[in-house]
Amino acid sequence: MHRPHPAEADVAAALAAVRPDLEARYAAEVPGARAAVLTRLWRALAFEPLPWIAGRETGRDGLTVRLGDGRRLHGPAPDPYATDGHVQVVRLAGVDHDHPARLVTDLAVPHGTEFAAELADSVASSALSRAGQEPPDGTWPDTDWGWEQRIVDGHPYHPNCRSRPGFSVAEQLAYGPEHRPLVELGLLPVRAAECLVSGAWPSELRDGERLLLPVHPWQAAHVLKRTPEPGPTGHPLMALRTLAVSGGTHVKTALSARLTSSVRDISAYSIGISAVLSEFAESLAARSEGLVHMTRTRGAATAHSPDLAAVLRESPEVYADRGAGERVVPVAALATTGLPQSPSWLGEFARLALTAGLRLLEQGVALEAHGQNLLVVLSATGAPLRLVYRDLADIRVSPARLKRHGIPVPELTGRIVTDDETTLRRKLFGSLVAGALATTAGSAPALRDALETAVRDVPGTSDLTALLEEPLPTKALTLMRLSPGTPGDQWTTLPSPLR
Incomplete structure (x- = not known):
């Protein structure tokens, strides 16, 4: 337990040459980085349709995952919407594991060798990212890039949240926004x-x-x-x-x-x-x-x-009235403001996001509204006023829905165009609810409370009914990394936070 991984040792050696002032801070951040990545991996093992998992059993002491070869993997009860690093150890066939890369190596699953190397890189890079952070001083950034550079841990649910293969330590320091x-x-x-x-x-x-x-x-x-x-x-x-x-x-x-x-x-x-x-x-x-x-x-x-x-x-900044004290904040950075700790604020933000997202979906456009693409305009007092969306390349457009609402259909072809209801709902629900709103809430109970508050005022549509009554779709991120021969997105479902 806690013995250095070669990837961590390599980063430490590189820091000794290029940034010796970060060595001690890096070493102190390694355990937290391991837990952060292990938490994301445990979420995947608990909910994704991985072919070598034979079953799952929930008990008072947590979750047991039965593997196809007869071994058992045990860990704490998973919260599919948690964003902290609460999973510090899991037990495989009686052996404790605190490092996600070593766990995947011992699982010995197809394509696991490559994935384990990426996980090791993710841990080491996460610790480096955390080591380079300055202590918060209580002030909010005054620039768009200042907000962006507050996001330290990368993707909130992907085990490869900070994997940067091909980047040396010096290059991460030179190009990584968190530095x-x-x-x-x-x-x-x-x-x-x-x-x-x-x-x-x-x-x-x-x-x-x-x-x-x-x-x-x-x-x-x-x-x-x-x-x-x-x-x-x-x-x-x-x-x-x-x-x-x-x-x-x-x-x-x-x-x-x-x-x-x-x-x-x-x-x-x-x-x-x-x-x-x-x-x-x-x-x-x-x-x-x-x-x-x-x-x-x-x-x-x-x-x-x-x-x-x-x-x-x-820049999304053009949509803020700076004279009135407004700020445009990426949803991924909201957790650094302290605002989501207020249940009433979180409910109001969820109402705004769901109203906008479901209205566009009803009209024929499904946004990829995760925490990087979606931003919120905050008032001078921090109230959520309206949204800003960027990066249109991954939206989905339904000609049939557009025509139904009398909206001119743009001259588009290719993957962006679809009338498939499942595809459209997966795109929005997986990014907005299982992504932006879940990470802002930070836990299943907080997300449930926010959604229960929000949906009272959201106009009813068949899409809202599906959101309320069906499991929540999300990308099976680990399955996708372990399926290199399968192109495109793969999906799983999470327990509905409203049921």
Whole structure:
């Protein structure tokens, strides 16, 4: 128990060379990082349809997972909506495990070797992220990137919450938002005739007949193997590859590294539909009666390669009335404000989020409204006023529902278009309720109370009925990492917090 893992030792050795002042803090954060990742893994073992699990038994002393080979795995009763690191030890066949990577190694399941390596990286990187944090001083950030850099632990439910394979310790310190660096983007010139452009590409990123495509320095060094021209400097946001640069622009770059679970490149499909989606989203916001704003895409371009592309978006800050003291806060950062500790505040926020999300779903648009994409405009006193949504690439649009409400159907094709009811509900419920609202509440009891308060005032629809009466869908994140041959999302259900 508590013996160093090689991944943790490697980070400690690297810190001794590049940031010796963080060594002691890093060592102190390792146990908490292990518990944080183990808690996420235990949630998956408790609720996901993993093929090598034969059954689950709940008792007074916790949960027992029966494996297909006859072994038993025992741990505390799981809270599917908890965000703390309350799972510190689980017992496999009589042996205690406090490290998620060693647990997966001993489980000896298909593709477990690769997953265990990612978990080890996630623990070590989480401890590094925590070590670099400054003690809170009670003040709120005054910039959009200041809020983004408050998110330390990454994805609230994915065991690979901080996995950054391919990033050295020095690179994590140089590029990770939680370390608050200033990053210089590169600019690679590409002939405009060789690019796919959507929207208006700005003049300052043109050089005659060439486009200057913003490139992340990690991408330039490790993937493109080219030395770009110096570009703008920016503050990395919680997505790491997206940076806030001067002038109120957020630059989303391609980053061909697997962060959490996905390779963060940019497809030609998402570039091609970005302008149409942005215009469509503006029309949706106009119909929302002031409930939600949609950030606009200023321009997008790709050199017909997912490794060399960029998207320019406006900052969500433009939707705050700073003169009135309003602030725009990513939902993922709400826990750092202390506001969700108030049941009445949490209920009001849930009412706002459900009303906006279900109204858009009824009209034909399912948002990917997790804590990174969804932001809330707070009044000077902290009251939730309205929402801001960004990153349209993963929404789903139902032509049939749009037509039913007399809304013009945008010229869209591909995966974003579907009339399948299950797909639409999974997209919204899995991201908004099992994601944004659950992580803001932080536990099943708090989430239940907030939803019970909120649904009294939410207009009734068939989608609301499904939310109230059916299990809650969520992505089976661990199953997806252990199923490399299965493309796309895989799903499971969680106990309804309302039943």
